[in-house]
Amino acid sequence: MDDQFNNRADSHIRLSHQQAMLFGEQKTAESMLYGAAWYSAWLTAKAAGSKDELAARAAAETERLTEAFRAAAEAAMADVINRFDDLNTKA
Numbered sequence: 001m002d003d004q005f006n007n008r009a010d011s012h013i014r015l016s017h018q019q020a021m022l023f024g025e026q027k028t029a030e031s032m033l034y035g036a037a038w039y040s041a042w043l044t045a046k047a048a049g050s051k052d053e054l055a056a057r058a059a060a061e062t063e064r065l066t067e068a069f070r071a072a073a074e075a076a077m078a079d080v081i082n083r084f085d086d087l088n089t090k091a
Helices: 005-023 025-047 051-086
Strands: none
Touching (some): 005 025
16 A cells, blocks of 8 residues: 555545435445446456457456455454444444
8 A cells, every 4th residue: 555545545435425415325335336346447448458358357357356345345344343432333
């Protein structure tokens, strides 16, 4: 991670909180996840030389992204558990 990682992540989290106030938490979570997946797919497409190359790499890239999400989700869950009493998680 570079020194701006947390700033970028916090910007996404702030946007999600704003969207949740307008559209609800579940809808916001779903669209945020889709947006992250779409952006990652777009980055993969940028690196591909052709549509056929992209199609050939799709399954492997999807697996790589799935593993990256799992690692991020595990790290985030551990952070939330550690900070649970300080977070505004109660309805």
